[in-house]
Amino acid sequence: MTPGLRTPSERICERCGRIEVWDDDAGRWQLAVNDEGEPHTVGSPYCIHEWDINGTFVPFDDKSDAAEA
Numbered sequence: 001m002t003p004g005l006r007t008p009s010e011r012i013c014e015r016c017g018r019i020e021v022w023d024d025d026a027g028r029w030q031l032a033v034n035d036e037g038e039p040h041t042v043g044s045p046y047c048i049h050e051w052d053i054n055g056t057f058v059p060f061d062d063k064s065d066a067a068e069a
Contacts (some may be wrong), residue, residue: 004061011051018043 010021010032019032019040032040043049 006059006061008057013043013047013049013051015050016043016047017041018047018049 007022010019011029012019020029021032022028023030031042034040
């Protein structure tokens, strides 16, 4: 089995706190909502968003042919 590609499902702006989640149906990032259906932190409309990308997310799972043999 070859490693599978993983994609992030949530991102948070480090500057304004905006939270977005990936919507598979729409094929784009959407503003996250809480359990009551209200949006989380919207952030600043003037923010040049800096998403929480720090190198800890691993885009490929660690399963490989050797691990399953």
